[in-house]
Amino acid sequence: EVQLVESGGGLVKPGGSLRVSCEASGFTFNNAWMSWVRQAPGKGLEWVGRIKSKTDGGAADYAAPVKGRFTISRDDSKNTLYLQMTGLKAEDTAVYYCTTVYHSSCLYYWGQGTLVTVSS
């Protein structure tokens, strides 16, 4: 059974940094492309970014609102995906979901999400 378990969310002040993690199991993580999606309270889904498998080059791409502030990385030895967030703003407040990328074009398995709140 595929499981994606996010952790590391919490309250952070504007301008601060936070790293959230996603521990994966039930599939071959090192072959998987992975993505982060967020959802502000009461709002729709917003794609954050995606990282390819190391076999496919390991490159990451980001949505415009987070480019230059957020970094996606992976540790295949730990089956773990990371999202490092810096320069956080109030508008980054959201539930952050970890997902698997399927057929390079859509998001198949989803974690339960971790809430990040940016507030003074």
Next chain:
Amino acid sequence: EIVLTQSPATLSLSPGERATLSCRASQSVSNYLAWYQQKPGQAPRLLIYDASNRATGIPARFSGSGSGTDFTLTISSLEPEDFAVYYCQLRSNWLFTFGPGTRVDIK
């Protein structure tokens, strides 16, 4: 940047009725178009990928169609568990974009 528009914003229907949800892209796109269902307090679930392919375990009452700029998700006969929010999503130039969603609620 391609923008996705979904209509209607809210669809009020009764169980057993047919639901037709629209997703329109601001320019012609490939068929890398997916549909998701999200219920309150839950993560989204993939329904359709590549415009018309049902994901594993998705009931046959869900179907996707379309090409170019206009895509449609059809639920042939609404079951009580289908009342939810539905999002379309596109991959273009390796970036992903979501539509704003359509809420299907009980009339």
